[in-house]
Amino acid sequence: QEDTFMARFEHIIQVNAADVPGLPVLTREQVWRGLWLRAFDPVYFVMGLNSADITRRTNYGDHEIIERILDYGSFKVKDRVILHPMKQTRVEVAESAGWPRCSATCIIEEPEPLSLFIRFVYEWDENAPSEADLDDEVRRAREQAYIATDLDTVQRIREIAGMSLE
Numbered sequence: 001q002e003d004t005f006m007a008r009f010e011h012i013i014q015v016n017a018a019d020v021p022g023l024p025v026l027t028r029e030q031v032w033r034g035l036w037l038r039a040f041d042p043v044y045f046v047m048g049l050n051s052a053d054i055t056r057r058t059n060y061g062d063h064e065i066i067e068r069i070l071d072y073g074s075f076k077v078k079d080r081v082i083l084h085p086m087k088q089t090r091v092e093v094a095e096s097a098g099w100p101r102c103s104a105t106c107i108i109e110e111p112e113p114l115s116l117f118i119r120f121v122y123e124w125d126e127n128a129p130s131e132a133d134l135d136d137e138v139r140r141a142r143e144q145a146y147i148a149t150d151l152d153t154v155q156r157i158r159e160i161a162g163m164s165l166e
Contacts (some may be wrong), residue, residue: 014117
């Protein structure tokens, strides 16, 4: 659509912080494993999500695409996740009633060895009918919810890494 304007919100979370005592240092592989698990078993990461069914999985060599149906009880969302191993995941959702076309991308950044960050990028169709009535307060609340969810994701990745026997 030519009248589509994709709004964008992004932020970055530091995974390894040498100045925080007791915080385990994670490897890129451990961070990737957590993001991979978030794609394949999102119930552990997403509050209110009852189940996730993977309906298709296709490997293209340098990346993989999975299609899912996420069941939140009162509604379902069909999405697809594009996984670029050790680099990033991108979730894409088509527009539906009450839901704008949107995407969420998690990018692993490593400016120097073991200095790991995850950049979270959210984009959505600003002109979708579901966006029309949202005021600035609701939009700010959505951004705060993204940040809280992403902080929780990083915490869960740390928990998963702590459970591994490596």
